[in-house]
Structures are given as structure tokens and as C-alpha cells.
Amino acid sequence: MERIETDLCIIGAGSGGLSLAAGAVQMGARVVLVEGHRMGGDCLNYGCVPSKALLAAGKSAQAMRSGGPFGVAPVEPEVDYAAAQAHVARAIAAIAPHDSVERFEALGVRVIQAWGRFVSEAELEAGDAVIAARRFVVATGSSPLVPPVPGLEGVAYLTNETLFDLRTRPGHLLIIGGGPVGLEMAQAHVRLGARVTVIEAARALGREDPELAAVVLARLRAEGVEIVEGQAVTRVSGQAGAITVETSEGRHDGTHLLVAVGRRPNLDRLNLDAAGVEVTRAGIKVDAALRSSNRRIYAIGDVAGGAQFTHVAGYHAGVVIRSILLGLPAKARGGHIPRVTYTDPELAQVGPTEQEAREVHGAKLTVTRFDFAGNDRAIATGQAEGLIKVMVVRGRPVGASIVGPEAGELIGIWALAIANGLKMGAVANMVAPYPTLGEVNKRAAGNYFSPRLFDNPWVKRVVRLVQRAIP
Structure with missing residues (x-):
């Protein structure tokens, strides 16, 4: 040896x-x-890359259904599920040489x-x-993670490691787990023409800000995803093509089962x-x-x-x-690490949510908000549903939550600010190109300062004095 x-x-x-x-x-x-x-590990072969590739296929299909507001007649797309999965395979193959x-x-x-x-x-x-x-x-x-559900071991179930091997579209995909993976794959499959039911024992997207999570869940339900919350799975039975999931309150029948309850x-x-x-x-x-x-x-x-x-x-x-x-001292931190759920709309978070921040900071916390409905680019592209919250303590952001188009891209500036201890003024002073979605970050920062400028009697008194002094 x-x-x-x-x-x-x-x-x-x-x-x-x-x-x-x-x-x-x-x-x-x-x-x-x-x-x-x-x-390349899980991310390249079974996780990040294939899931985002399949989501992109679903987004293309959905675009054909949703052109009405833009003057484009909606049509139901003809989806070739095997071709969509072939796109997934090509994406993996294109990245594989780097790893x-x-x-x-x-x-x-x-x-x-x-x-x-x-x-x-x-x-x-x-x-x-x-x-x-x-x-x-x-x-x-x-x-x-495969939970110890009675009967599961005898059923042909899928995980993220086997889902992307499918070449025939599921007729009715049952998903155990209402977290990011479960909901991303639910939306991808419903857009590609499958019927989808998500079963969650607690609250879907339970880790996220409930106000923002509700926006995502409402969109998925509007697109046809059935989301069952507060029902624990008690038994699974059946065979390939005919699977039954029993819960504390009923049963759900489908053709395929995806287990997405964690890792x-x-x-x-x-x-x-x-x-x-x-x-x-x-x-x-x-x-x-x-x-x-x-x-x-x-x-x-x-x-x-x-x-x-x-x-x-x-x-x-x-x-x-x-x-x-x-040989240098180095410690891992966690407060500046962002996370994203890549549904449409996306949901992104860095640092604590509003509720988590209130529990830690109490009265020291200020929450500043801005709606995507006030962003001109979002209005122009028909994506005006969304919201940003920034949690601020003593002038510095400690957390940010975003739901809306490109939330995963937009969260980066707050991750940067938190990682480097920047103040809100650093974002407010930024000049964002117009019209871009990036302006929502600047507007949220501006809303933090607005009450301090426009509702402050001392500021108004100083302005009046200066105006009188100017000839």
C-alpha cells in the first residue's frame, strides 16, 4: 500500500x-x-445547478401562459419533460470540467x-x-434525510439525488416537505405541466419571515400547487405510479413521491x-x-x-x-451569510428576520420597508409584487428580507453591508442606475432616513433659519 x-x-x-x-x-x-x-459534490450533480436549470425550464413554460398583460396571447405550452431534463444534464456537463x-x-x-x-x-x-x-x-x-415514516421504505420515492434522472413527467407529484427544495421543485413541476401537492407538518417556509413567505405561497397556489400545512405524514403506501401519503387529517394520492424534509x-x-x-x-x-x-x-x-x-x-x-x-487567526461567522429560495418570486434573507431581530434587540430595532410596487422597473416589467424589509440597529443594518423578482441578486448589497459593518448611509449614498430593481435597496435605505429628515422639527427650524440668512 x-x-x-x-x-x-x-x-x-x-x-x-x-x-x-x-x-x-x-x-x-x-x-x-x-x-x-x-x-463537484451535491451542488453540481444533484442540488443547486440541476434545480435552477429545471426552474429555468419551468419559467420558460410559464412565460407562454402569462403574456396577456403585455399584449401577447396566452397559450398552453407543449412541454417535453425529457428535453427539459436534458437541459439540466447539459448545464451540469458544461460546469463539470471546472470541477x-x-x-x-x-x-x-x-x-x-x-x-x-x-x-x-x-x-x-x-x-x-x-x-x-x-x-x-x-x-x-x-x-x-429520509424520515422514519411507516411504509416509506417499501415505496419507490425520489430525493434530490434521483429526481433529475426522471425522463417522464410525473402525473401527480407528491412532495413531503414545504421548505425551499420542496417548493422550488413544486413550482418547476407545476409549470412543466404536472399536478403537485406539497405536504408540510408545520408551516411552509417556516424559517422565513411570515409576511414575505405568504407572497411566495400565494403565487404557488395561484399557479396550481396544492400546499397542505400543519399535517404530519403518518404512513406511505403503494407502488410506482400509484402512491398514497396518509396524514393526520386525510390522504393524498399521486404517481410520484419526492422526499424533501432536510439533510x-x-x-x-x-x-x-x-x-x-x-x-x-x-x-x-x-x-x-x-x-x-x-x-x-x-x-x-x-x-x-x-x-x-x-x-x-x-x-x-x-x-x-x-x-x-x-497561521493567522480566523473564525467563521454566520450573521452575514445570505440564503435564497429560488421560487418565482424569489425570497432572500441575510441576518435575522424581523421577529428574530425584535427578540434580540427589542426597542433598539428599527424596521424600514419598501414595496416593489414603487419601483419603476418592476412596474414596467409586470413584476411589481414584492417587499423589502431592513432591520436596523443604531444606524447599521443587522438583517434584510426581500421577496420579489431577483431577490437573490438584490440581497448581496445587504450581505456586503453587514459583513463590513457599514451604516445605512452607505447604501443611501449609492447612486443606482435608473430604472433598475436595484433601486429598491436605495429606497429602503432612504426610507430609514426620511422620518429623521422630514418629520424632525429641528431640521425644519434650521432650514428656515438658513433660508432667512441667504440673501
Whole structure:
């Protein structure tokens, strides 16, 4: 068996592992990358990329139904579901070379395509090699969580890892889980001509601001998605093409079942006990520097037990690079990390929601708002339904919530402001091109200052005095 000694061994070639490997090797470190499945991880192969590609197909279909207000006669599109899924496959294939073994080997990374397992506190076995590294980083990501629902194990159900293999459109897609994944796939499929029922035990989009989530849910219901809330699934039965989901209040029959209730960290193959690494149900237990109970071993991304987003994994990679390669103090933060639900309209959040901010800041909190109905670009494009809220404490934004067109793009400026401790004046002073959706951010910031300027008697008194003094 080959023995490899290296500076850094990364287990997992998803977003975080690839970012770390590319950065570390180009900074002069010896890097070994271990991956037992597909390069690019969940995001490229089963998550972010394929879901957004299928959403784009659904959006094209919906555009044919919704042209009436623009003088374009609405028609029901002829949807070729297999062709829509072929578009998904092409999107993955176009991005795959950037994440490929060939690219990383060309950078100087030693890539081992095998599952890795720790055999000691300082050694990892993968394939025919034993890797001894100064530092290890576990970046194995997460997998779909399959709940212990009676009967589920005997039914042919889908997860995000198998959904994009379909080539025949579901007649009636049942979705267990009313979170972002469930609702994104619900809208994509109803727009592509399927009947869709979403079953959620609590409140759909329950993590999000209820006022903003209601806008998304109303749109999905208007497009034909049946959303059942407050009903826990008690049993699943049937066979391929005829599946029944029983809940606490009734039953739902469909042809296909998608399970989208969350994710679990990928830890099973790692033999972490041998490495002396402490784990919890959420993942590997890490400190603020993302270091585990074994000082040689770090964890990043989904497996680190925090927010499960591709961009978080990439951010974590930057944190550990500072610590591992440069010996600089570095800690991961969470307050500036945005998240987006890519429905139409989109729903984006950074920092706390209004309710969460009130619980923390109380009377110190000011919430400033602006409706997309006041944005000229949104009016011109027929997308004037939407809202932005910004949570402000002592003149600085601490959180922002946006529902509306391109909310995922618009949230970036608030993530920037929060990450760098900027004041609201920084956004208010920005000159946004007209007419753009980006003006909603500036208008929201302006609304924060408006009462301080227009409703302040001292400001009016100063203005009158100045006017009298000017000849």
C-alpha cells in the first residue's frame, strides 16, 4: 500500500473541498484530495445547478401562459419533460470540467478517487493509499434525510439525488416537505405541466419571515400547487405510479413521491472514532475556527453542523486557509451569510428576520420597508409584487428580507453591508442606475432616513433659519 505524506488532505470534492484544494495548492501547499463519488459534490450533480436549470425550464413554460398583460396571447405550452431534463444534464456537463479531476491534477493536486476512512488520529486510508497529513479537512457534505415514516421504505420515492434522472413527467407529484427544495421543485413541476401537492407538518417556509413567505405561497397556489400545512405524514403506501401519503387529517394520492424534509451530514464512512473526532447529530463538532476535537482535523460546509449552503462551504474554505496555510487567526461567522429560495418570486434573507431581530434587540430595532410596487422597473416589467424589509440597529443594518423578482441578486448589497459593518448611509449614498430593481435597496435605505429628515422639527427650524440668512 502506498504511503503519501502531505501538508493538507481534503476529504470531499464538493464546493468547499474544491475551493480549498485550488487555493491551497496555488499558495504552495502539498495537497491530496480524496473523493469516493462525483467531483463537484451535491451542488453540481444533484442540488443547486440541476434545480435552477429545471426552474429555468419551468419559467420558460410559464412565460407562454402569462403574456396577456403585455399584449401577447396566452397559450398552453407543449412541454417535453425529457428535453427539459436534458437541459439540466447539459448545464451540469458544461460546469463539470471546472470541477474535474483533470483540472485539479493540472493545478498540482493529487486526486484519489476512493472513499476515505481514518485509521488513526493522523492517517487516512483511501483506496490503495494511506495518507499522513499535517492537517486534514473533512468536507464530505450532506445527503437527503429520509424520515422514519411507516411504509416509506417499501415505496419507490425520489430525493434530490434521483429526481433529475426522471425522463417522464410525473402525473401527480407528491412532495413531503414545504421548505425551499420542496417548493422550488413544486413550482418547476407545476409549470412543466404536472399536478403537485406539497405536504408540510408545520408551516411552509417556516424559517422565513411570515409576511414575505405568504407572497411566495400565494403565487404557488395561484399557479396550481396544492400546499397542505400543519399535517404530519403518518404512513406511505403503494407502488410506482400509484402512491398514497396518509396524514393526520386525510390522504393524498399521486404517481410520484419526492422526499424533501432536510439533510443529514455524511459521516458514516469516515471512521471518526479512530481519529478521536467528536460528532453530534448535526455533524462534526467544531470551534469557531472550524477545528474539531482533534487539532489536526477541521470540518467545513454541511458536515460542520451549521448552515447547509454551497456558499457557506466556500466561505469556510477561506477561513481555514488563513489558519492552516498562513497561521493567522480566523473564525467563521454566520450573521452575514445570505440564503435564497429560488421560487418565482424569489425570497432572500441575510441576518435575522424581523421577529428574530425584535427578540434580540427589542426597542433598539428599527424596521424600514419598501414595496416593489414603487419601483419603476418592476412596474414596467409586470413584476411589481414584492417587499423589502431592513432591520436596523443604531444606524447599521443587522438583517434584510426581500421577496420579489431577483431577490437573490438584490440581497448581496445587504450581505456586503453587514459583513463590513457599514451604516445605512452607505447604501443611501449609492447612486443606482435608473430604472433598475436595484433601486429598491436605495429606497429602503432612504426610507430609514426620511422620518429623521422630514418629520424632525429641528431640521425644519434650521432650514428656515438658513433660508432667512441667504440673501
